[in-house]
Amino acid sequence: MDISTVEDALVTDAKAHLIQPWPTSGQIGAEARSGLMDGDGIYVTDMEGRRLIDGPAGMWCTNVGHRCEPIARTLYDQAMALSYSSPWYTMSEPSVRLSKRLAGHxxxxxxxxxxxxxxxxxxxxxxxxxxxxxxxxxxxxxxxxxxxxxxxxxxxxxxxxxxxxxxxxxxxxxxxxxxxxxxxxxxxxxxxxxxxxxxxxxxxxxxxxxxxxxxxxxxxxxxxxxxxxxxxxxxxxxxxxxxxxxxxxxxxxxxxxxxxxxxxxxxxxxxxxxxxxxxxxxxxxxxxxxxxxxxxxxxxxxxxxxxxxxxxxxxxxxxxxxxxxxxxHPIGCAVALTNLDLLEQGLLAHAQEIAPYFQSQLKTLEDLPLVGEVRGLGLMACVECVADRKSNNPLALDLEVGKRIDAHCQRLGLLVRPLIHMCVMSPPLTITRPQIDDLVSILRQGIKLTMDELVREGLWRG
The missing domain is CATH 3.40.640.10 (Type I PLP-dependent aspartate aminotransferase-like (Major domain))
Structure with missing residues (x-):
């Protein structure tokens, strides 16, 4: 079965059976969204076979990146050892060990x-x-x-x-x-x-x-x-x-x-x-x-x-x-312990070292007329678009500005998280300088294409 056939089947079945989070009443229970097929490191692959930088890290969460073998092994090993224990009557070793580790931090x-x-x-x-x-x-x-x-x-x-x-x-x-x-x-x-x-x-x-x-x-x-x-x-x-x-x-x-x-x-x-x-x-x-x-x-x-x-x-x-x-949950706690190992063994230090570069490169987008401010800290940032920089008013397109930028970026190889007139970035902590350069370059192109589109449609003067 080729990928287009799989995509068509998933879209049909989603519209028939899947209620998505945060739906509008006009689409509830009859909506299909962009589909992802797999992931590796900071990248995901969509249904059309495009490799995309996972700009939001899923939902602020895929910190160690996709396809992390140590965590995958932990999932399997813990499931084979103890898949579940009732917290009402029992406790598991992973939950106790994780509690102590978290208290230490x-x-x-x-x-x-x-x-x-x-x-x-x-x-x-x-x-x-x-x-x-x-x-x-x-x-x-x-x-x-x-x-x-x-x-x-x-x-x-x-x-x-x-x-x-x-x-x-x-x-x-x-x-x-x-x-x-x-x-x-x-x-x-x-x-x-x-x-x-x-x-x-x-x-x-x-x-x-x-x-x-x-x-x-x-x-x-x-x-x-x-x-x-x-x-x-x-x-x-x-x-x-x-x-x-x-x-x-x-x-x-x-x-x-x-x-x-x-x-x-x-x-x-x-x-x-x-x-x-x-x-x-x-x-x-x-x-x-x-x-x-x-x-x-x-x-x-x-x-x-x-x-x-x-x-x-x-x-x-x-x-x-x-x-x-x-x-x-014993599996969740075991995974968290391995996740902590990865953070403590170098990922926290990498995040601290790479964050200033991430912020400074994104800040260069402020030279675009549509961008009112780029702000953030660590490995989380937001690009806020405005109608004009004197008033700092958002564009009168409501949800569409962020969605337009996201759509252009997806075609170019980047997922962003659109929030009304804003675009949020929070990539996996494993991201490198060259990958940050790619992310910022694609985002710049996506914003430029959106600017051109808005001008053509008479929705923004530029």
Whole structure:
């Protein structure tokens, strides 16, 4: 059977049977998307046989690259040794060993981990733990959650309620009564009359005002991605996170760092909170890169102080009635251990060494009139397109600009992640300088072709 016949069959079957994530109602259950057939290193091959650089590393997660033999062997070996164990009644050696390894990398007293199946369930776990903890310690009213505009924290009910992107809530219900949204800490979108330090002062003042207005006794947690990933790789002002952490600490508000994207090498460290941003959260959530996407696994690192508070309460019989069938999955934990080996044995050092080159080469794209800003840190970056550089307004094409660039890039040999008028890059950590040059060259061509297209259609003056 030739590849075109396989492609036609997959497209037909997908439209007939597969419900894709994040579908529109007009296409739900009747949609086929771009198909990938295999991968190797930083590359994937699509249904048409084209070899593409995997610019988003799947979904921020394929950190060690595709077709990694040590991880593939671990999957097989662990499945043959112990394929599953119930976390309700038993524990496995890989889960215990991984817990110890993660505690050794986590900042402060984050010495305990609750395993989940991914990022959404990790954030959900952290929030449910906050609620449980405050109930047990006699502070049942301390439940408000502070999040931020532009943030993304997941797709479960509570985690999705934190999301700060308008489309996430247009047609979906949420626990909006439990959440307070602060201003997105995006320096590129700050008021034109504010310097970046003044913008940071404004953001800190906003949190202080919310605490005073709502009352610290009613606020349970502040949840923040160190870098807003799906919001467009928003790198906050210098010292912003450290000052927010201090304000939370002063008011007994849990600081939950959502490191689902920034952990496991994306910023050059296993966890970025302390090493990059100089903060020690009360809880860190993680997923994605913990197994480099080879197996669904996530978790929440929890402070020893919080657990000691529970153990010393007057309700020793209070049950944290929360768990998942695949918590502490032995295969996932075994894969994560091998993944950590690879990171510690040179991949973290490589990511730290290659990141400045990655950022500087992408920054050269700012000479293109369509590009308003290229921003990022480590091996994650965003190219934001604008209608004009005076107003920095996005193009009036809504979702189409990023999609247009992605379509051109795919024909040229690169996958990007389109986000409305933005393109996100977060390649596997194994990427080399020549491969970065290829990525940037193709992205430049894709943006130029999009510019020409927009001018021809009368949608942009250039």
């Amino acid at each position: 986590a900042p402060g007293d984050l010495e305990h981990v609750f395993y989940t199946t991914g990022g959404s369930s990790a954030v959900e776990t952290a929030l449910r733990f906050m609620q449980f903890s405050n109930n047990v310690t006699g502070r049942a009213e301390k439940k408000l959650i502070i999040a931020r505009q532009g943030a993304y924290h997941g797709s479960t009910y509570l985690s999705a309620s934190l999301n700060g992107r308008p489309r996430d809530h247009d047609w979906m219900d949420s626990a909006s009564d439990l959440v307070v949204k602060l201003t997105c800490p995006n320096p590129f979108r700050r008021p034109s009359d504010m310097t970046e330090p003044e913008f940071c002062d404004f953001l800190i003042g906003e949190l202080r005002d919310v605490i005073e207005t709502r009352g610290a006794e009613n606020i349970g947690a502040f949840v923040a991605e160190p870098i807003m990933a799906s919001g467009g790789v928003i790198v906050p002002p210098q010292a912003y996170l450290k000052r927010m952490r201090a304000l939370c600490q002063e008011n007994d508000i849990l600081f939950i760092a959502d490191e689902v994207v920034t952990a496991f090498g994306r910023l050059g460290h296993v966890f970025a909170s302390k090493e990059v941003f100089d903060i020690e959260p009360d809880i860190i959530t993680f997923a994605k890169g913990v197994t480099s996407g080879y197996f669904p696994l996530g978790g929440a690192m929890i402070s020893s102080k919080l657990l000691e508070r529970l153990r010393s309460s007057n309700h020793s019989d209070a049950m944290f009635a929360h768990g998942l069938t695949y918590s502490s």
